[in-house]
Amino acid sequence: MLVLMMPRLRTVPFLLPQGFFDLAYAEWGPSSGVPVVCAHGLTRNARDFDPLAQALAAAGRRVVAVDFPGRGRSAWLPDPALYAYPVYLGALSALLARLDAPAIDWIGTSMGGLAGMMLAAHAGTPIKRMVVNDVGPFIPKAALERIAAYVGKAPRFAALTDVEAYLRVVAAPFGPLTDAQWRHLAEHGAVRDGASWRLAYDPAIASAFQAGPIADVDLWPVWERVACPVLLIRGADSDLLTAETAAEMGRRGGARLSSVAIAGCGHAPALMAPDQIAAVAAFLAEPDGQPRSASAASSAK
Numbered sequence: 590m591l592v593l594m595m596p597r598l599r600t601v602p603f604l605l606p607q608g609f610f611d612l613a614y615a616e617w618g619p620s621s622g623v624p625v626v627c628a629h630g631l632t633r634n635a636r637d638f639d640p641l642a643q644a645l646a647a648a649g650r651r652v653v654a655v656d657f658p659g660r661g662r663s664a665w666l667p668d669p670a671l672y673a674y675p676v677y678l679g680a681l682s683a684l685l686a687r688l689d690a691p692a693i694d695w696i697g698t699s700m701g702g703l704a705g706m707m708l709a710a711h712a713g714t715p716i717k718r719m720v721v722n723d724v725g726p727f728i729p730k731a732a733l734e735r736i737a738a739y740v741g742k743a744p745r746f747a748a749l750t751d752v753e754a755y756l757r758v759v760a761a762p763f764g765p766l767t768d769a770q771w772r773h774l775a776e777h778g779a780v781r782d783g784a785s786w787r788l789a790y791d792p793a794i795a796s797a798f799q800a801g802p803i804a805d806v807d808l809w810p811v812w813e814r815v816a817c818p819v820l821l822i823r824g825a826d827s828d829l830l831t832a833e834t835a836a837e838m839g840r841r842g843g844a845r846l847s848s849v850a851i852a853g854c855g856h857a858p859a860l861m862a863p864d865q866i867a868a869v870a871a872f873l874a875e876p877d878g879q880p881r882s883a884s885a886a887s888s889a890k
Contacts, residue, residue, distance in 0.1 A: 594617055594618075594642075594643045594646055594647065596615035596616055596617050596636075596639070596642065596654070597615065597616045597617070598613070598614075598615055598662070599613070599614055599615075599616060600612060600613045600614070600662070600663075601614070601683050601684055601687045602683065603658075603679060603680040603682075603683035603684075604679075604683075605666070605671065605676065605679075607666075607667050607668070607671075610658065610663075610664040610666065610680075611662075611663060611664045612655065612656070612658065612663050612664075612680045612681075612683060612684055613635070613655070613656040613661055613662035613663040614635060614653050614654060614655045614656065614684060615635045615636065615638075615642070615653070615654045616651070616652065616653050616654075617642045617643060617645070617646035617651075617652040618642075618645070618646030618647075618649065618650050618651045618652050619646075619649065619650075619651050620651065621651065622649070622650065622651045623650075623651070623690060623692050623693060623694060623717075624651045624652070624653050624688050624690050624693045624694070625642075625645055625650050625651065625652045625653070625693070625694045625695075625696060625873065626653050626654075626655065626684075626685075626688075626693050626694070626695050626696070627641070627642065627652065627653065627654040627655070627696045627697075627701070628654075628655055628657070628681075628695070628696070628697040628698070628700070628701025628702070628704055628705060629654070629655075629656075629657065629660070629698055629699075629700070629701050630698045630699035630700050630701060630857060631699060631700045631736065631740060631794065632660070632740055632778075632788065632790050632794070633660070633698070633778065634656050634660050634661030634662075634777055634778060634789055634790075635654035635655055635656045635661055635662075636654070636661070636773070636777035637654075637698070637774065637777070637859070637860075638652070638654040638696070638860065639773065639777075640770075640860075640861045640866060641696070641860050641861070641865075641866050641869060642654055644866050644870060645869075645870060645873070648870065648874075650873070653684070653688065655681065655684055657677055657680075657700070657701075658671070658672065658676065658677065658680055659672055659790055659791035659793065659794050660789065660790045660791075660794070661777070661789055661790075665791040665793070666791070666793075669793035669794075669796035670796065672791075672793060672794045672796055672797065673797065674703070674704065674707060677704055678704065678707055678708060681704060681708065685715060690715065691715060692715055692717045693715045693716055693717065694716070694717060694718045694719070694720075694873055695708070695709070695716045695718070695719040695720065696719075696720040696722070696860075696869065697719070697720070697721055697722060697724075698722040698723065698724075698857050698860065699722065699723060699724045699829070699856065699857050700724075701722075702721040702722055702723070702724040703724055703808070705719050705721065706719075706721065706726070706808070706811050706812060706815055707811055709814075709815045709816075709817055710811045710812075710814035710815050711814075714817075716817055717817055717818075718817055718818050718819075718820075718872070718873060718875075719815070719817055719818070719819045719820070720819075720820045720822065720869050720872060720873070721819055721820070721821050721822065722822045722857050722858060722860060723822060723823055723824050723827050723829060723830045723854075723856050723857030723858060724829060724830055724857070725812070725821075725830045725831075725834040725835060725838050726807070726808035726809045726811060726812035726834070726838070727805065727806065727807055727808070727809065727831075727834045727837075728805065728806040728829055729805055729828070729829070729831065730803055730804055730805045731828065732828045732829040732856065733798070733803045733806070734803055735828065736798070737795070737798040737799075737803060739759050740794065740795045740798065741792040741793070741794060741795025741796075741798070741799075742792070742795075743787065743788070743792040744787075744788070745782075745785045745786070745787055746779065746785060746786040746787070747785060747786075748786070749775055749776065749779065749786060750775075751786070752775040752778065752779040752786050752788075753771050753772060753774075753775035756771060756774055756775055756778060757771055760774065761855075762824060762826065762827070762854060762855025762856050762857070763854065763855075763857065763858065763859040764824070764851065764853055764854035764858055764859055764861075764862065765853055765862075766859055766861060770859070770861050774859075777789070809841070812838060812841060812842070813841055815842070815845075816845065817845065818845050818846075818847075818875075819842065819845055819846050819847070820847050820848070820849065820868070820869070820872040821835060821838060821839075821846060821847070821848040821849075822848070822849055822851060822858055822860075822865070822868070822869075823835050823848065823849070823850050823851065824850075824851050824854035824855045824856055824857055824858050825850045825851060825852045825853070825854060826853075826854060826855040827854070827855050827856045827857070828855060828856060829856040829857070830856065830857075835848060847872070849868050851865060
C-alpha cells in the first residue's frame with residue numbers, strides 16, 4: 590500500500606510588465622535528482638497529480654507539480670489577455686530556473702502537454718523525456734467548443750459536496766474514478782469564498798475562447814521540432830486527441846514516440862488509476878530514455 594506523502598508547497602516569482610507574480614508549485618520526494626515536472630489541464634491544478642507524484646516519489650523521484658497562472662495557489666493576472674502560452678512559458682521558465690536542473694522529465698495533461706511540447710521544441714530545452722496526456726498538435730474545433738461551454742462560467746456552490754457533483758458531470762471523461770478520488774479533485778479544485786465555494790481558477794482564463802470565432806488549432810510545426818522520447822497517452826473516447834491525430838503524431842514522430850490508449854476515458858485520463866500510473870512510471874524508468882513499442886491499457890475500475 591502506498592504511504593500518503595504530503596507535498597511541500599512553494600512559490601516562485603515570475604516577471605510581467607505589470608510586476609512580479611507568484612507561481613505556485615508542489616514538490617514531493619528528494620530535493621535533488623532529475624525532476625519530474627507535472628503540468629495540469631486548462632481548469633485544473635497541481636494537486637491532480639497527488640497519486641502519481643506519491644508513487645514516483647516513493648520510488649525515489651523528485652516530483653514537482655505546477656499551478657499555471659490563475660489556477661490553484663498561483664496568482665491571478667490583472668489582464669485576461671495575459672492568460673496565453675507566451676506568459677505560461679515565461680512563468681515555467683522561472684520555475685525551471687528555480688529547480689536548477691540541467692535535465693528534466695515532463696508530464697503534461699492537455700494544456701500542460703501543449704506547454705511541454707512548446708518547451709521541448711526549443712533549442713537547448715532541458716526536457717529529456719515527456720509524457721503527453723491526451724493532447725496533440727491538432728485540436729478539433731468541436732472539442733474546443735465543448736470546453737468553451739463550461740470554462741469561465743464561475744458557478745457558486747453551497748457545499749463541497751455540490752462541487753463534487755458538478756465535477757462528476759463536467760469531468761466525467763476523466764474516467765471511472767473512485768469516490769475518494771472525486772472528493773480529492775473537489776477539495777483541491779475549489780476554495781471557500783465567504784458563505785459559498787467557487788472553483789479554484791480565475792474565470793478570466795476563458796478569455797481565449799471569447800476573443801473570436803473558435804477554430805481548429807494546428808501546431809504541427811511545433812510537434813515536428815520535438816526530438817525527445819515521448820509517451821503519448823490517449824483516452825480511447827477522447828474528442829480532443831483523435832485516433833487520427835495520434836496516428837499522425839506517430840508517423841511524424843518516428844521512433845521517438847510510443848503510445849498507450851486508456852479504455853473508458855475521454856479527455857483526459859486522470860492519471861490516478863494504478864495501470865495509468867504504472868505506464869507512466871515504466872516509461873520514466875527506461876534507462877536509455879527510449880520509448881517502448883506501442884501498447885494499450887484499460888482503466889482500473
